[in-house]
Amino acid sequence: MKTLTDRQQEVFGRIDKDARPSRWQDWKWQIRHSIRDIETFEKLFCIQFSDEERQELDKTVGRFPVSITPYYASLIDTDEIENDPIFKQSFPNRWELEMNPCELADPLAEDKDSPAPGITHRYPDRVLFLVSNTCSMYCRHCTRKRRVGDRDFIPDRETILEGIEYIQNHPEVRDVLLSGGDPLMLSDEYLDWILTELRAIEHVEIVRIGTRMPVVLPYRITDGLTEMLKKHHPLWINTHFNHPREITASSREALRKLADAGIPLGNQSVLLAGVNDCPRIIKALVHKLVENRVRPYYLYQCDLSEGLVHFRTPVGKGIEIIESLIGHTTGFAVPTYVIDAPGGGGKIPVQPNYIISWSTNKVVLRNYEGVITSYQQPDSYKPYFCDRNCRDCHLQLKLGDADEWKAVGIQKLLDDSDQSISLIPKSNERHNRREAE
Numbered sequence: 001m002k003t004l005t006d007r008q009q010e011v012f013g014r015i016d017k018d019a020r021p022s023r024w025q026d027w028k029w030q031i032r033h034s035i036r037d038i039e040t041f042e043k044l045f046c047i048q049f050s051d052e053e054r055q056e057l058d059k060t061v062g063r064f065p066v067s068i069t070p071y072y073a074s075l076i077d078t079d080e081i082e083n084d085p086i087f088k089q090s091f092p093n094r095w096e097l098e099m100n101p102c103e104l105a106d107p108l109a110e111d112k113d114s115p116a117p118g119i120t121h122r123y124p125d126r127v128l129f130l131v132s133n134t135c136s137m138y139c140r141h142c143t144r145k146r147r148v149g150d151r152d153f154i155p156d157r158e159t160i161l162e163g164i165e166y167i168q169n170h171p172e173v174r175d176v177l178l179s180g181g182d183p184l185m186l187s188d189e190y191l192d193w194i195l196t197e198l199r200a201i202e203h204v205e206i207v208r209i210g211t212r213m214p215v216v217l218p219y220r221i222t223d224g225l226t227e228m229l230k231k232h233h234p235l236w237i238n239t240h241f242n243h244p245r246e247i248t249a250s251s252r253e254a255l256r257k258l259a260d261a262g263i264p265l266g267n268q269s270v271l272l273a274g275v276n277d278c279p280r281i282i283k284a285l286v287h288k289l290v291e292n293r294v295r296p297y298y299l300y301q302c303d304l305s306e307g308l309v310h311f312r313t314p315v316g317k318g319i320e321i322i323e324s325l326i327g328h329t330t331g332f333a334v335p336t337y338v339i340d341a342p343g344g345g346g347k348i349p350v351q352p353n354y355i356i357s358w359s360t361n362k363v364v365l366r367n368y369e370g371v372i373t374s375y376q377q378p379d380s381y382k383p384y385f386c387d388r389n390c391r392d393c394h395l396q397l398k399l400g401d402a403d404e405w406k407a408v409g410i411q412k413l414l415d416d417s418d419q420s421i422s423l424i425p426k427s428n429e430r431h432n433r434r435e436a437e
Helices: 006-015 027-032 038-045 051-063 078-083 085-090 157-168 188-199 223-232 249-260 279-291 315-325 410-414 429-436
Strands: 126-130 175-179 206-210 235-239 265-271 294-301 336-341 346-349 355-358 362-366 372-376
Touching: 006 038, 038 051, 078 085, 126 157, 157 188, 188 206, 188 223, 223 249, 249 265, 265 279, 265 315, 279 294, 279 315, 294 315, 315 336
Parallel strands: 126 175, 175 206, 206 235, 235 265, 265 294, 294 336
Antiparallel strands: 336 346, 355 362, 362 372
16 A cells, blocks of 8 residues: 655545545545535645635635545645646636626537437437536536536436437447546446446447546546456546646556556546646646556637636637647647537637648648648549549448458368369469450
């Protein structure tokens, strides 16, 4: 059992007199002792807010609840708390009540695109499946503030089965993303049941899980959990690190367990003013991620959810960050910068422009250094194997898996699965004459 940091021991001792590492590293203990009010936070960190600050904070919590795991809270730098990225992501702020007319409770129209309980079917071949309504921590920048902790939507077994039935009845769905809330708030047994039901659907090719547990409660990634998840390959997991300081010894261990279980890992960050809106911060983050076998997947522009105006940056800031990464670091360490279109339009990639101009024969491009070059286009682009009538295409494009092994020579004649009865040399005149006739 690993020892605790001084800060963890300090916080732990104020919560539980029996401050053994085994208790601190028990994820259920962490959930039971989550910080859910301002008074508890003050007590644990010996901080005293003014009466005016307390009134504003209580109003915010009345609208948007607070829940911080002791683990994540222990990462807060109280010496410079106002500028600490951990504090800003987890602790309520009076600016959350400053509503902008453009902000919406459901900015991505997930509810409108929900044909069955818990299901959002926006893209043709995949669905979002909300299997939990709770999280171990309530992120202040959450796009689903309307739903997290909402007791009006508790997806019980009957509700989950309705979602599974929808997926069964839609053979175009090949990809299912489990989200919430956080799916890893479910017990191993319950999540195992959901994954088993989904894996039984023939047209479901992959299942993904979106979770922030490796960030805010890495102790949830137990040996038992990873052993269970290994049964359900191909399984992918996307997590949500926003700042390099969130990558700790405990989070590294959680990521190691998942990667060693053969689960491909991705990361979705949100661009947050005052947290990570800096090229150096994002570069440090993506480098730490790939070092831990996590591929940066998306960098999100902050959504137009209610109470997030203080987190939003200009889109130009995101483009500046991507510009600072392309060509300056490993290609697969560069996330795709996207805006999740308000109204349910889906993710729209927003990238720096590298095409300067083009004509019939040439494309003029610039690289990350500012070097301008040209690419010669083909003088003629002939349809060698098709007429490009994609709409009415009936060609056999050999889209199935290739055969890795075929019997040849004498083995071909011995193979019961092969119908050949003889091997004829190409130089055989009789055979060639027969073919010609």
